[in-house]
Every structure is written in structure tokens, then in C-alpha cells.
Amino acid sequence: MDRNQIAKWLKSPAKMANKYSLHAVYFCTGCGIIEIPPVITTRWDAERFGIIPVATPRQGNLFMITGYVSLKTLKAIIRTYEQMPDPKYTVGFGSCPINGGMYWDSYNTIKHLDRYIPVDGWIAGCMPRPEAVFIAITHLWTLIDKGKADGYLRYQENYAAYRRNQEMLFAELEWPPLYPCDSIAEEARK
Amino acid sequence: MIPSLQKDLEATFKGVEVTVVEDSRMSVLAPRDSIPVVLRYLKESGLDHLALLSCVDWIKEGKFEVVYVLTCYMRNDTDYTSDQRLHVLLKTEIPREKPALKSVIDIFENAEPYEREIHELYGVHFDGHPRLIPLLLERDYEIPPFRKDFDTRKYVEETFGSIPPVEG
Ligand code: SF4
Numbered sequence: 224m225d226r227n228q229i230a231k232w233l234k235s236p237a238k239m240a241n242k243y244s245l246h247a248v249y250f251c252t253g254c255g256i257i258e259i260p261p262v263i264t265t266r267w268d269a270e271r272f273g274i275i276p277v278a279t280p281r282q283g284n285l286f287m288i289t290g291y292v293s294l295k296t297l298k299a300i301i302r303t304y305e306q307m308p309d310p311k312y313t314v315g316f317g318s319c320p321i322n323g324g325m326y327w328d329s330y331n332t333i334k335h336l337d338r339y340i341p342v343d344g345w346i347a348g349c350m351p352r353p354e355a356v357f358i359a360i361t362h363l364w365t366l367i368d369k370g371k372a373d374g375y376l377r378y379q380e381n382y383a384a385y386r387r388n389q390e391m392l393f394a395e396l397e398w399p400p401l402y403p404c405d406s407i408a409e410e411a412r413k
Numbered sequence: 414m415i416p417s418l419q420k421d422l423e424a425t426f427k428g429v430e431v432t433v434v435e436d437s438r439m440s441v442l443a444p445r446d447s448i449p450v451v452l453r454y455l456k457e458s459g460l461d462h463l464a465l466l467s468c469v470d471w472i473k474e475g476k477f478e479v480v481y482v483l484t485c486y487m488r489n490d491t492d493y494t495s496d497q498r499l500h501v502l503l504k505t506e507i508p509r510e511k512p513a514l515k516s517v518i519d520i521f522e523n524a525e526p527y528e529r530e531i532h533e534l535y536g537v538h539f540d541g542h543p544r545l546i547p548l549l550l551e552r553d554y555e556i557p558p559f560r561k562d563f564d565t566r567k568y569v570e571e572t573f574g575s576i577p578p579v580e581g
Binding site: 255280294295298323327328329330331333335337341368377381384385388391392393394 | 549550551552555558563565566568569572573574575576577578580581
């Protein structure tokens with residue numbers, strides 16, 4: 224262990240533990256997922272950074288969206304995100320989740336992921352190399368240290384706005400709001 | 414194999430146009446109503462694999478062209494080098510207004526998802542299909558999105574462009 228960090232460990236052990244044991248939800252979308260097997264296996268070995276893929280969202284706290292997001296996938300992403308326990312961090316991987324990338328005028332892929340779920344950081348590129356994942360992770364550490372990786376808090380705060388955007392795309396969401404809020408469907412019923 | 418098949422087809426069915434594209438490949442244009450019989454005939458002549466079902470929108474002619482891509486399974490290694498190899502494109506033209514075709518699921522069972530896909534992307538109706546519900550898409554589109562008169566840019570502007578950013 225890095226001796227310089229002992230003070231930090233003593234001050235906020237939970238935060239440090241969180242930071243060094245990121246559990247990535249094994250959720251694949253788009254082409255970018257092809258870079259994830261080398262990242263987590265021997266060649267680049269993400270476990271050096273304390274990252275390990277987990278099978279269910281209920282065990283994970285790192286969510287990487289690895290490519291273009293079609294409407295059907297977005298639905299699954301929202302559900303997965305809402306199932307993850309706090310604190311949780313989202314990273315958009317590749318240019319497609321950032322602004323649509325080369326799918327910017329596709330009839331079935333969304334353009335800006337951060338209008339539907341909060342995102343803590345982006346990795347630009349089409350597609351980014353595994354090294355970029357580790358750069359992103361070290362940046363994420365810094366953000367967690369400074370308390371700026373607060374996507375899950377922003378989601379609670381602005382839940383009404385997020386939910387409204389989600390409902391603008393999907394007329395019927397099959398699940399009730401995660402936090403109490405006036406959804407469009409509710410208003411229409413009233 | 415191809416020349417004899419061509420002769421048989423032209424002799425058996427009325428209104429069938431056969432073009433031989435290559436030694437082992439031909440394209441068959443059949444009237445809409447005779448698709449099931451021609452398909453069954455081709456299946457019995459050894460083209461037992463429906464590889465793909467696709468559709469082309471000829472908007473100027475006001476037609477859809479539905480294409481059945483047929484090949485045959487190779488049974489022995491030697492088949493790959495012999496002239497047993499076959500590749501047949503069975504095409505039919507239907508009007509763009511109220512496009513409908515008979516489903517061919519009773520001949521090739523794997524046509525089911527292909528027909529569903531063409532139904533949702535081009536709006537072609539398949540009579541006798543047990544469940545013509547959306548396969549890939551999540552929203553309702555006024556015009557099916559693969560038709561040439563679907564304005565993708567406008568749709569994207571209106572749908573995704575109208576969603577406001579949440580913060581900042
Ligand atoms: S950013 Fe590039 S590699 Fe990634 S999903 Fe989009 S097109 Fe594919």
C-alpha cells in the first residue's frame with residue numbers, strides 16, 4: 224500500500240475502499256465491447272486497478288457504456304443503472320454515447336447518453352484503446368477523491384428531469400419512477 | 414444443374430423470367446401469386462436453405478421488390494468444388510400501396526423473423542404470419558424507417574433533437 228495514502232485511508236476508509244475496488248457491470252453494447260476482454264484478461268489485466276467484472280448490476284458500481292445506444296438498449300441501460308447500489312459511477316466509452324458518433328442521424332440510436340442517465344466521465348475515440356480505459360479509471364479515482372464523481376447524487380436531485388426525458392422517448396415505461404416525481408404519464412392521467 | 418433448372422422453371426410456370434447471372438447463380442423474377450409454388454418447387458429441386466429475405470424500395474417505379482435468397486446445404490466436402498453449388502435469387506414485385514405478400518413460413522420456417530423484420534422496416538404485410546409484431550424497433554414510426562420517403566434527418570431532429578439537456 225502507498226504510505227502517502229494512509230491519512231486518506233484513516234479519514235474515509237469507505238471511500239477509499241470503493242475507489243480501489245470498482246466492480247464493473249458486464250453489460251455490453253455497441254462495438255466497443257470488443258476492447259473489454261483484453262482489458263480484463265492477462266494482456267492488460269484490469270485487476271491491477273482493482274476492477275473486476277461482475278455478473279449482475281446489484282453487485283456492481285462501475286457502469287461502462289461501450290458503444291452506440293439503440294432505443295432498446297437504452298431501456299435496458301436505465302433499468303440496469305437503477306438497480307445498481309449507490310455509490311455508482313458511469314463512464315461513456317467511445318464517441319457514440321457522447322454525441323451519437325457516426326450514428327448521429329440514425330433513426331434508432333440516441334445521441335446524448337447524459338440526457339437519460341447521469342455520466343461521470345467520457346472516454347473519447349472510435350473506439351478507444353484499452354490504455355484509455357486505465358487513464359479514465361485513474362481520472363475517476365481523482366474525481367472520487369474530490370467528491371466530484373457524484374452522478375448518482377445528481378440522478379436523485381434531477382430525477383424528475385431525467386425521467387421526463389426518458390418518457391419523451393418511450394411513451395410507456397414499464398416500471399414506476401425510482402424516486403417520487405411527477406411523470407408525464409401521471410400528469411396525463413390526472 | 415442451372416441450365417436444366419432454368420428450362421424446368423420456364424416450362425412449368427407462367428410469367429417466370431430467369432436470368433443466369435453466373436455459372437452457378439441465377440435470378441428468377443416471378444409474379445407475386447406464384448411465389449409459394451415456385452419456392453416450394455425450388456426447395457424440392459435442392460435449394461433447401463433460405464439464407465435471407467430482403468426488400469428493395471423502388472420509389473420511382475412505385476414498387477417494392479422482395480428478394481428470397483436461396484442456397485443449398487453442402488452435404489459432402491466434395492460438393493464445395495463440384496458444380497452442385499447453387500445460388501438462386503427469387504424476386505417478386507409488389508405495389509407500394511398496400512403491399513402484401515403471402516407468408517412462406519409453411520415452406521421455410523426460418524422465414525418468420527425475416528418477414529417480421531421486413532414488415533416493421535418496410536411495412537409489407539405478410540398474410541398468414543402468426544405474429545407480425547415489432548422485432549427490433551421500440552417506437553412507432555409513421556412511415557416505416559427503411560422506406561425511401563422516410564426523412565431520417567427530420568425524424569432525428571424532431572425526436573432526439575427535442576430532448577433537452579438535464580444539467581448545464
Ligand atoms: S464510437 Fe465507434 S467503435 Fe464505438 S460504438 Fe460508436 S462506431 Fe462503434
